[in-house]
Amino acid sequence: MSMNNSQISDETVIRLLRKKRLKATPQRIAICRFVLDSREHPTAQNIYIKVKEMHPTVSLATVYKTLNILKELGLIKELTFPQGETRFESNREPHINLVCQRCGKIWDVDDLAVRSIIARAVTKVKFNAMSERFDIYGVCERCSKRKAL
Amino acid sequence: MSMNNSQISDETVIRLLRKKRLKATPQRIAICRFVLDSREHPTAQNIYIKVKEMHPTVSLATVYKTLNILKELGLIKELTFPQGETRFESNREPHINLVCQRCGKIWDVDDLAVRSIIARAVTKVKFNAMSERFDIYGVCERCSKRKAL
DNA sequence: GTAGTTGCAAAACTTTTGCACGGCA
């Protein structure tokens, strides 16, 4: 399953960076493109290994620095989990993450009711909501069919 | 705001531990009581400092070991956040966490619709759900009224 | 030209683990 469908062009990324007065270096463009294109919720390591294929000198520090920029710009969300497997997603719409605790895959599920629940909750206690995270943890169908460990 | 309202007695905790053939040491009892009673979503450090008041020799390692036991027993949930501030909560019912990104406080909000959204999502993609997490990030009313930093 | 960025190494933190001692059952 290829992830880089080039839905986001170099030009788009360059425009985003320039708008924030950030330099459009090849490393940054590659990191941004990969994570913004991906629907796989990659880890920093995943991104590092993938970007290294085209830019062998890139460092993990640069990956983290670029991911932090994208977080500040609100273009990606950081999903932390127990056992230190932080993952990054570019889907900014309110949605549900189905997280398989056996294979680690994450599926996005849309449900319009998520928005109305958020609206109800923040009204109840007067809260300025800025983002959200809705995870469901369990075992996916494929893993359920496999023999237990 | 006192947190130890003794809603959970030593006897209850001892019974829980013995049922799992775990020894009911004073440290474990204190750690379990504190985190199971708390509605403040404490960090491991918070728990360590508080338990140290009554058990000065307790170590952070013991706190982590005990928290891991409680997690395995399904009695608490671990909430990880960016910047490494993992927090623990004893509210096992599906609910929403309103997380203030300025003061760090977390409020629980109940909404029965959370359950139906979960049911709908797991049916759509055939998923064995075991637990969930629904966070809303933003700024609480009190912090909104304060001057910006 | 120069201000911002990279890549390396080291630091900072959180959480886990190994092991000898000590205490619960």
Next chain:
DNA sequence: TGCCGTGCAAAAGTTTTGCAACTAC
């Protein structure tokens, strides 16, 4: 008494930071 649990220190793992060299603009 025997075995499990504790507490210390060290390890492991992830993310951040300082800095000299480099590069996009």
